[in-house]
Amino acid sequence: YIIRSAEFVKSGTNASHYPEPLKSEYLFLGRSNVGKSSLINAIVNRKNLARTSSEPGKTITMNFFNINDEIYLVDAPGYGYARRSQTQIAQFQAMLLDYIQTRESLKRIFMLVDMKVGATKDDIEVYQSIRNAGYVVTILLTKQDKLNQSERSKNIQMIKAQLNDAEVEMIPTSSESKRGIEKIHTLFEEDLHE
Numbered sequence: 001y002i003i004r005s006a007e008f009v010k011s012g013t014n015a016s017h018y019p020e021p022l023k024s025e026y027l028f029l030g031r032s033n034v035g036k037s038s039l040i041n042a043i044v045n046r047k048n049l050a051r052t053s054s055e056p057g058k059t060i061t062m063n064f065f066n067i068n069d070e071i072y073l074v075d076a077p078g079y080g081y082a083r084r085s086q087t088q089i090a091q092f093q094a095m096l097l098d099y100i101q102t103r104e105s106l107k108r109i110f111m112l113v114d115m116k117v118g119a120t121k122d123d124i125e126v127y128q129s130i131r132n133a134g135y136v137v138t139i140l141l142t143k144q145d146k147l148n149q150s151e152r153s154k155n156i157q158m159i160k161a162q163l164n165d166a167e168v169e170m171i172p173t174s175s176e177s178k179r180g181i182e183k184i185h186t187l188f189e190e191d192l193h194e
């Protein structure tokens with residue numbers, strides 16, 4: 001898949017703000033600071049299209065990016081950020097759940113898991129609830145560059161076990177080294193020709 005254009009379209013917190021559901025959409029889901037916004041930038045080969053930060057909690061709305069006027073990538077706020085108020089945590093959860101349950105153009109859910117940290121309790125809960133709801137999830141393991149070779153294979157096995165799913169599709173990625181980006185482009189291409 002070749003990125004010819006990438007532009008920010010809209011931000012929003014409920015369906016009335018979102019763009020018309022006319023293009024295949026890819027949701028980037030994961031805990032705060034896992035690297036969702038950075039990975040979107042790496043995928044579209046732009047430094048700062050999605051705003052990133054070393055402080056967790058940077059992204060607070062659903063942000064839609066139009067790629068090639070063909071697909072949308074959706075950057076979501078992270079879950080599991082302890083310094084948010086209970087009210088805000090509940091609001092983000094409701095927003096994500098509503099999006100996942102009702103968005104007709106949702107093509108694929110990318111769930112990002114930090115390859116060094118492994119799956120957190122929140123990751124495991126979210127993974128199970130979206131699997132139970134019948135969605136196919138592709139796990140993107142992030143920050144692969146932080147690990148050496150033996151840690152990489154060890155942690156892949158660990159995360160499979162944590163998610164309790166031997167069949168799960170997992171792609172190791174790094175926004176720094178660009179590892180895995182080509183595989184994600186290939187998924188877009190395959191989805192288009194489905």
Ligand code: GTP
Nearest residue numbers: 033034035036037038052053054057058059078175
């Ligand atoms: P929220 O918007 O708060 O939910 O976070 P996010 O998931 O969008 O994370 P973001 O992309 O803002 O990245 C968080 C931090 O992780 C930043 O300091 C990034 O530089 C760093 N980071 C992201 N991807 C990688 C990676 O592949 N390798 C390394 N080493 N660091 C990364």
Ligand code: MG
Nearest residue numbers: 036037058059
């Ligand atoms: Mg972000």
